[in-house]
Amino acid sequence: MSDSQFSTRVFSGIKPSGGLTLGNYLGAIKRFVDWQERGTDCIFCVVDLHAITVWQEPSELPGMTREVAAGYLAAGIDPEKSILFNQSQxxxxxxxxxxxxxxxxxxxxxxxxQFKEKAGKNSEKESLGLYAYPSLMAADILLYHATHVPVGEDQKQHVELTRDIAAKFNHDYGTEFFPLTEPVIDGPATRVMNLRDGSKKMSKSGQSDMERINMTDDADTIAKKFKKARTDPEPLPETMEGLKERPEARNLVDIYASLSDRSSAEVLRDYAGAGWGQFKPALAELAVEKLAPVAEEMRRLMDDPAEIDRTLARGAERARAIAAPILAKTYETVGLIRG
Known part of the structure; x- marks a missing residue:
């Protein structure tokens, strides 16, 4: 079959290796909800097998997995409309x-x-899993014949590798079994940056909590962090070209745009010439309006871990109903005997 004969299906996952941040929300989960509400066939995963490519404390990993699941649910992922599960199930x-x-x-x-960035000079001491995890990521996607993967710019290379693996498998075995999945990179905040350094991605592992917005932050903390976010002395320009060499300014404008479901250019039209004394309080107010209810719902969900576990288990059953026949056909194609 040709790629056009594969039904549209979205797959994406988030790694449970620390608390969720605004970057996870704007760059991933918010976009996942948009896909779901379009009526697209969606499969969303907490990729806990990816988490253990670096050391995770076993007593802490279940809680981190549940927090990511709670983030999906609190943001609007409906486990009846979409499939939601954790990878290891x-x-x-x-x-x-x-x-x-x-x-x-x-x-x-x-x-x-990404391996080079994460491993740095100590690459010889890193796990084989960290080196090979893009192959697992390809399996995550192709196990469901997913046609589209919403990703940030930093993950595009991995989806391109997924396409390479699918193409080589199809060529080597004389089949058209796996689709050539498309990365979907859209929206103004596909890569949310550090609130203290606009050249670095917002991260769960940053040294200072003021660098990031945690999805469990309360309203006062969210407002405080945006008001103290690093900026430059210049007012906001009229066009996007004026933000070209201003990473902190660009980051805050993109965050505002994504939270308000507008383009960054539209935000600049409203705030051209405004100083940060005007823009940052407006951004803080908008962020509290949009994020505080999600944080509150996450905390409520995490108070009932057994219900989260039941939701993930039900999702895993539904996921396996799709995955098992695709794996069985793959084994048959490769020539492996299964009883």
Whole structure:
């Protein structure tokens, strides 16, 4: 079958390796809700197998997994409309990843910039999982014949690798079994930056809590962090060109745009010439309006971990109903005997 014959299906996942931030919300979860509300077939995952590519304290990982699930739910993911589960409950992910380890080439993995950034000078001491995890990511996506993956710019390379693996598998085995998945990068805040340094991505692991908005922050904390966010002395320009060499300013404008469901250019039309004394309080007010209810709902959900676990288990059953036949056909194609 050609790519046009695959039904539109979205897959994406978030790694539970620390608390959720505004970057996870604007760059991922908010966009996931948009896809769901369009009526698209959506599968969303807490990718806990990816989390253990670096050390995770076993006593803490379940709580972090539940927090990501709570973030999905609090933001509007409906487990009846979409499938929501944690990756380790669907063993087909790991099995297909091994097949793809045998399809992917070492040279492809060596080009993955995220491994180089994460490993740095200590690459020889990092786990094989951290090196090979793009192959698992490809399995996550292709196990469901997903046609689209909403990602930030920093993950585009991994979706391109997924396409390479699908194309090589199809070529090697004389089939058109796997689709060539498309990365979807849209919206004004697909990569939310550090509130103290606009050249760095907002991260759960940053040194200062003031660098990020945590999705569990209360209203006062959200407002305080935006009001204290680093800026420059210049007022806001009239056009996007005027933000080209102003990363902190660009970041705050993009965040405002995403929270208000507008373009950054539209925000500048409203605030051209405004100083930060006007813009940052407006941004803080908007952020509190949009984020505080999500944080409150997350806290409510996390007070009942058993219900989160039941939701994830139900989602895993639905996910396996799709995944198992696709893995079985993959094994048959490769020539593996299954009882």
């Amino acid at each position: 669907v063993h087909e992910h790991a099995e297909l990843a091994w097949i793809f380890n045998c399809v992917a080439r070492v040279g492809w993995m060596n080009r993955m910039t």
